[in-house]
Amino acid sequence: MRAIGFTEFGGPEVLKELDLDEPHAATGQVRIRVHAAAVSPSDTLSRSGAARAIILQMNPNYAHPQPPYVVGWDVGGIVDEIGPDTETALRLGDKVVALADPTAMKGGYVEYLVTPADSAALAPSNSDHVSAATLPMNALTARLALDKLALPAGATLAVTGAAGTLGGYVIELAKLEGLRVIADASEADEALVKELGADVVVPRGADVAARIREVMPEGVDALVDGSCQDGAVINAVRDGGAIVSVRAFVGSDERGIVWHPIFVSDYLTDQAKLDRLCRQVESGDITLRVAGTYPAEQATQAHDRLEAGGVRGRLVLTF
Known part of the structure; x- marks a missing residue:
């Protein structure tokens, strides 16, 4: 599976393409074929290593995972696998948005994301994958x-x-x-x-x-x-x-x-709240803002641009 990640902390230049084992959905999970992953300041903090201190302040017992590391909170894509015995209203082929959990450094910059079913919701009907991916986090x-x-x-x-x-x-x-x-x-x-x-x-x-x-x-x-x-x-x-x-x-x-x-993370599996936000996009109450898109292999450039400041809306990686 194609992913964008890193094996050591540092500047945007540490990001590179990785070939990871393809994951599969277990009970309670769905797998999403990711088409878009938003880039946020949280991602740059994690990549630089600065986020570790923040996480440890909130959870002193946090055990930092081993590399390779993948960041990214938000994805837009298609449900392509549902775990056995998973109770969910989502169906194969549904267009969804979802939250990853990069606190484990296994985030959304991936071709396939496995996530709790309750971390995903039907994407706004008036959005494409790129714009939808800017919503969740x-x-x-x-x-x-x-x-x-x-x-x-x-x-x-x-x-x-x-x-x-x-x-x-x-x-x-x-x-x-x-x-x-x-x-x-x-x-x-x-x-x-x-x-x-x-x-x-x-x-x-x-x-x-x-x-x-x-x-x-x-x-x-x-x-x-x-x-x-x-x-x-x-x-x-x-x-x-x-x-x-x-x-x-x-x-x-x-x-x-x-x-x-x-x-x-307090709302990581609150599907009802995520779903409500998606419906508010449909009604025009919430505005999706895309600042620019980059092919996933250009993640370094996306991080460079974000850290330069002045970005209004979200930069998005496409897979």
């Missing part, structure tokens, strides 16, 4: 963030990294729930962030908390820190408010502020 992370915060309609939510894929999904889902959204953006991205639904856009940067306070002098009810500014955003939040962080960061509990470090 970031949209489920956005869903998890809002579920953790459980804000009532009318509350005010701030979003950093709003022009990114995670930030965009947070904005769109928050607006569906009746929240007021204050988001950050560069001048070049301001129109995009407004189009996604933000009520107020403030300049991005190290002083984003002060910019948000100019709009909300009493502070926002909660903040999703998509740009990973960590403790620098705390002053944007009111006393007793909450902050969602996406890389295991937990800051000070000053002024009664609650931190929610989240990890998408």
Whole structure:
């Protein structure tokens, strides 16, 4: 089986084509013939080795697997095998999106992905494999963030990294729930962030908390820190408010502020939530954004481009 992976940590140049044993679905699993795999910042962190420290912070008993390593959270493809005695509504030939679990370093940059049946859902009918592959990880992370915060309609939510894929999904889902959204953006991205639904856009940067306070002098009810500014955003939040962080960061509990470090693995097999997101794409409530595509053998170039910054939407590898 063709895969893209690496045997040692490092820069994009460590990525190479691998020939791995073809996997097969066991009970409770499906196999997907992968046509597209999204490239995310999480992939570059894993490839560089930086993700290991984050995972160990969340799970001190984590045992790092042996090489070769394959990363990638999101895939789009076709169900081509269903494990024996597997109870699932999915059928052979279904066009699906799915989550891999690259915490085991056996992720989605593969020709065939075996995954729990509940980690896959019917792809949006109005998407192709490439666009569909941009949905699962970031949209489920956005869903998890809002579920953790459980804000009532009318509350005010701030979003950093709003022009990114995670930030965009947070904005769109928050607006569906009746929240007021204050988001950050560069001048070049301001129109995009407004189009996604933000009520107020403030300049991005190290002083984003002060910019948000100019709009909300009493502070926002909660903040999703998509740009990973960590403790620098705390002053944007009111006393007793909450902050969602996406890389295991937990800051000070000053002024009664609650931190929610989240990890998408919590929703790894929540098929109902993934399916709902796919249906929201069909209804036009969620926007899929593809920044560019690369043949799988050009994964090095894709990682180079992502790490150069400024990518809006997801880069996707095609198999």
